[in-house]
Amino acid sequence: MxxxxxxxxxxxxxxxxxxxxxxxxxxxTIYRTLEHLKSRGDIATRIxxxxxxxYIYCEPDHHHHHAICRKCGRVDDVDCTTMEQFAHSVLASxxxxxxxxxxxxxxxxxxxx
Amino acid sequence: MxxxxxxxxxxxxxxxxxxxxxxxxxxxTIYRTLEHLKSRGDIATRIxxxxxxxYIYCEPDHHHHHAICRKCGRVDDVDCTTMEQFAHSVLASxxxxxxxxxxxxxxxxxxxx
DNA sequence: ATATTTGCAAATAATTTGCACGTAA
DNA sequence: TTACGTGCAAATTATTTGCAAATAT
Numbered sequence: 001m002x003x004x005x006x007x008x009x010x011x012x013x014x015x016x017x018x019x020x021x022x023x024x025x026x027x028x029t030i031y032r033t034l035e036h037l038k039s040r041g042d043i044a045t046r047i048x049x050x051x052x053x054x055y056i057y058c059e060p061d062h063h064h065h066h067a068i069c070r071k072c073g074r075v076d077d078v079d080c081t082t083m084e085q086f087a088h089s090v091l092a093s094x095x096x097x098x099x100x101x102x103x104x105x106x107x108x109x110x111x112x113x
Numbered sequence: 114m115x116x117x118x119x120x121x122x123x124x125x126x127x128x129x130x131x132x133x134x135x136x137x138x139x140x141x142t143i144y145r146t147l148e149h150l151k152s153r154g155d156i157a158t159r160i161x162x163x164x165x166x167x168y169i170y171c172e173p174d175h176h177h178h179h180a181i182c183r184k185c186g187r188v189d190d191v192d193c194t195t196m197e198q199f200a201h202s203v204l205a206s207x208x209x210x211x212x213x214x215x216x217x218x219x220x221x222x223x224x225x226x
Numbered sequence: 227a228t229a230t231t232t233g234c235a236a237a238t239a240a241t242t243t244g245c246a247c248g249t250a251a
Numbered sequence: 252t253t254a255c256g257t258g259c260a261a262a263t264t265a266t267t268t269g270c271a272a273a274t275a276t
Binding site for chain 1: 160164166180182183189191195196199200203204207208209210211212213214215216217218219220221222223226
Binding site: 138139140141142145164 | 256257258259260265266
């Protein structure tokens with residue numbers, strides 16, 4: 001199911017998606033499955049505006065970033081190769097030895113415009 | 114106290130900083146003060162690796178990003194003007210109308226190298 | 227039969243809130 | 252006095268865990 005979704009879902013969202021109105025899958029099962037998927041490197045996590053963890057099926061090992069539509073929540077993957085080099089050069093002057101970065105974009109996707 | 118610190122502190126960290134070993138300021142007071150500071154636009158928040166909220170005194174309205182040293186935790190501010198234009202052009206081709214972004218860098222600061 | 231997964235309920239832990247008390251204007 | 256900030260304890264909420272029943276190998 002996660003594989004079909006192109007947006008971030010909380011544990012509760014996932015439960016609703018799986019079960020409709022009446023819950024059939026326990027939250028504990030969902031959390032355990034999410035942990036399993038994370039250890040396999042199959043999902044990315046973020047904290048939403050309410051402070052709740054949200055999950056999306058993707059390949060975090062293939063380093064990339066996410067553009068999240070404010071209207072429909074759909075997530076587009078954004079390649080970061082060039083961005084990474086750029087960030088390096090920007091920070092080089094400050095003496096900060098960069099070894100990682102994390103970016104997230106928000107806006108309106110092509111469909112919602 | 115926050116103004117003097119150049120790193121992200123959790124509510125618990127703040128309590129320890131203020132009181133040393135024996136606590137004199139209640140956590141509820143700290144949370145309420147943090148909320149107050151946030152509404153004034155005086156602090157930025159992030160979620161640390163343990164999933165706990167961490168706070169730093171800065172001016173989020175003056176849009177910028179943070180470079181966090183992996184060794185000492187010190188935070189350097191990173192201007193984003195050029196980065197922003199760059200992100201715009203990268204995303205323009207995907208049809209995604211960018212209206213915001215969030216970036217965080219990690220590495221080793223000039224002092225710790 | 228044996229190992230693994232599940233649901234349920236209880237435990238955890240960060241954060242929030244109610245309330246009585248102290249402090250300041 | 253009157254409004255406001257504080258501490259404490261209880262409530263809230265997402266997440267984790269123990270355990271017994273269910274399912275799969």
